[in-house]
Amino acid sequence: MSPPxxxxxxxxxxxxxxxxxxxxxxxxxxxxTLCEATAHPLAKVRISGGGRCNVTHACFEPRELKxxxxxxxxxxxxxxHRFGPADTIAWFERQGVTLKVEPDGRMFPVSDDxxxxxxxxxxxxxSLNITLRLQSGIRKVEAAPPQGAAPGAGSVMGFRIxxxxxxxxxxxxxxxxxxxxxxxxxxxxxxxxxSIESPVPSLFTFNIDDxxxxxxxxxxxxxxxxxxxxxxxxxSGPLLITHWGMSGPAVLKLSAWGARDLAxxxxxxxxxxxxxxxxxRDTARSSMLAHRGRHPRRQIGGSTPFQLPGRLWAQLxxxxxxxxxxxxTQVSNDVIARLADQVVDAKFQVxxxxxxxxxxxTCGGVRLNEVDFRTMESRKCTGLYFAGEVxxxxxxxxxxxxxxxxxxxxxxxxxxxxxxxxKADMRG
Numbered sequence: 001m002s003p004p005x006x007x008x009x010x011x012x013x014x015x016x017x018x019x020x021x022x023x024x025x026x027x028x029x030x031x032x033t034l035c036e037a038t039a040h041p042l043a044k045v046r047i048s049g050g051g052r053c054n055v056t057h058a059c060f061e062p063r064e065l066k067x068x069x070x071x072x073x074x075x076x077x078x079x080x081h082r083f084g085p086a087d088t089i090a091w092f093e094r095q096g097v098t099l100k101v102e103p104d105g106r107m108f109p110v111s112d113d114x115x116x117x118x119x120x121x122x123x124x125x126x127s128l129n130i131t132l133r134l135q136s137g138i139r140k141v142e143a144a145p146p147q148g149a150a151p152g153a154g155s156v157m158g159f160r161i162x163x164x165x166x167x168x169x170x171x172x173x174x175x176x177x178x179x180x181x182x183x184x185x186x187x188x189x190x191x192x193x194x195s196i197e198s199p200v201p202s203l204f205t206f207n208i209d210d211x212x213x214x215x216x217x218x219x220x221x222x223x224x225x226x227x228x229x230x231x232x233x234x235x236s237g238p239l240l241i242t243h244w245g246m247s248g249p250a251v252l253k254l255s256a257w258g259a260r261d262l263a264x265x266x267x268x269x270x271x272x273x274x275x276x277x278x279x280x281r282d283t284a285r286s287s288m289l290a291h292r293g294r295h296p297r298r299q300i301g302g303s304t305p306f307q308l309p310g311r312l313w314a315q316l317x318x319x320x321x322x323x324x325x326x327x328x329t330q331v332s333n334d335v336i337a338r339l340a341d342q343v344v345d346a347k348f349q350v351x352x353x354x355x356x357x358x359x360x361x362t363c364g365g366v367r368l369n370e371v372d373f374r375t376m377e378s379r380k381c382t383g384l385y386f387a388g389e390v391x392x393x394x395x396x397x398x399x400x401x402x403x404x405x406x407x408x409x410x411x412x413x414x415x416x417x418x419x420x421x422x423k424a425d426m427r428g
Contacts, residue, residue, distance in 0.1 A: 004030040004420035007161060007171035008413075009138055009188065011036035013045050013402055014388025015177035016121045017409030018416075022175070023128035025417025032130045033169070037137035037178075042118050044179075048402070049106075053114035055092065056085045056406070057399040058105045068400045070202070070257045071363060072393030075373045076404060082374075083410045085403055095120040106399050137164040141174065141191050143381055158383065173416040177387040177409060179362070189366045189390070193380040197392045199364030200263035202256045203401075206271060207352035208245030212315045212342075217243045219309050225277045226250045229270035229347065233258040236277060241312070244354055246271070252397045255353070259363035259394070262353075271348045275316075276306045284340040292336070296329035303328065306343060316342040361401055365392040375415035376408055383419065385412040 004026070008019040011034050019034040026032065034041075045053055059065045062080035066073040089099055089107070097120045099107045109116040125132065140162040161169045176188050190196060219241045226246075227234035233254060240248035255262065262269065276284065284306075291305040301324025304313045314324055320339035322331060366386055370379050378384040387408040395401045 004172040005170065006030065006032045006173045006175065006413075006416050006420060007159070007169060008032065008034045008175040008177060010176065010178035010388070010390070011041035011132065011134075012177065012179055012388065012405070013042070013121075014179075014390075014405035014409040014412075015175070016042060016125060017406050018175045018177050018385075018387045018413040019130050020121070020124050020128060021410045021413025022173075022417045023125075023130050023413075025414045026421065030172075030417070030420060032128070033133060033171075034125065034130055035133045035136040035138065035163075037135070037164075039134050041132065041134065042121060045118055045121070045402075046114050048114060049108060051114050052108045052112045053117045054106050054108060054397075054399040054402065055099055055117060056088045056107045056403045058085065058101045058107055060084065060086050065400075065403075068398065069393065069395045069404070070259065072368060072391065072395075072404065075368050075371075076393065076407065079373050079407050079411060083407045087410070088403060088406045091406075092117070092120060095124055104398070138162070138188060139164045141188050143192060143383070144170070173383050173385065173420045175385040175387060175412050175416055176390055177412070179389045189386070192378070192384055194370055194378065195367045197364045197367055199362045200259055201353065201355070201361070202259040202363040202394045203252050203361040203397055204255045204353040204355060205242060205247035206245045206251055206255070206348075206350045207267075207354055208271070208348045208350055210348050212312075212319050212346070212348075213241055213245070214315075216241045216309075216311055216315065219312055220248060221275055221308065221312065223277055224250050225274040226254050227272050228254065228258060228261070229272045231258070231261065233261065239273070239275075245350070246273075246348070249397060256361070256363075256394060256396045267350065267353045269350050271350050273346045273348065274344045275308055275312070275346065276343050279306070279344050281337075281340050281344055284344050285336055288331075288336045288339065289333075292328040292331060296327065298328055299325050300328055300331050301325065308343075316346070319346075361394050362389055363392070363394050365390050368392055373411075375419075376412035377415060377419070383416075385416050387412040 006022045008015050019032050023032045062077050066077050098110045100110045101107055142160050144158045144160045159171045159174045221239045224239040225236045235250050235253040237249035239250045287305045301314045301317050320342050322335045376385045388405045393404050
């Protein structure tokens, strides 16, 4: 009998990690091939974190870590016990890469260069004799049961894969790690009997054309509460005003948790922003009345009782119908009431979305109840494994999506290797 062959489809973060894990598990008693449809492996790793690569997050308790995943939290809980952020840090340290923790918990290589991560993964794969095949897209895949046996659990002995080039490959175990929205993973999964949750974007910024934002690109507010008007969707955190609308953690988290709802309304909705979350209308109004009493001669446009950027405050003042040069003593109660609305419940019409810094995260993919998260093996087809964003899993910004890739990739690769060698699996 020839040594087992494991084929990994998709040379992104999850695919590379799955291939490395599989090769380590085989320990030289088999071969691993990593197929990538494009000419650019690890492309998303290179551009992530503004070219710095947010490898993971310094959250080491699985119960807390899973709270950062709008989809997949329950399934990842046990998986994080098997391979979590501490394991990720240790793995990269073994490759000579030290990670650092930023104040918000994000973790980057000390080099602040994503090429450090790309090099570590590439070098590890080369040292394990993993065959990397670029521009090798998959046209068709089918399970290959023993002759005379019906396909199904326990009967699959491998997979027959047809490349776009017309070449055929055989694999004893198959790991699909092709990413989300732009990947071929869902179609491959469907070929092997899986159901797919329709992919839609997650982690995107909001397109807003509003006079209050004109000339404010680059201005940030340290803490806001942003919500989708008329729904229960609400998130807090820093907000960044951009040339096209709004971004920052508050918006990105809102886009992640509301990915499907926002897609359903074609990304056209009303966004309500509280620029001073410690206030509601009444307390905001009271603060301004008190401020008027203390500083009657100051101009309203240059004097605010709220911790807001001066230029943003001036725009909100204008939106409330006041002139910046008006002394506080001449500001009417009606203007103060309107200005309180602008501060704590400013409404903006969102007319679309923009991809965040050339990165994309997808909500949707292979249905989670069709995968055994103890091993990442398909419940529909023996010998088939999944890793990364091809699954209906996504996290908020902060290194959580990469951690899901490392975790599921490691589990899929190790489980596929143990299975191919006929050893006990990892369900214990």
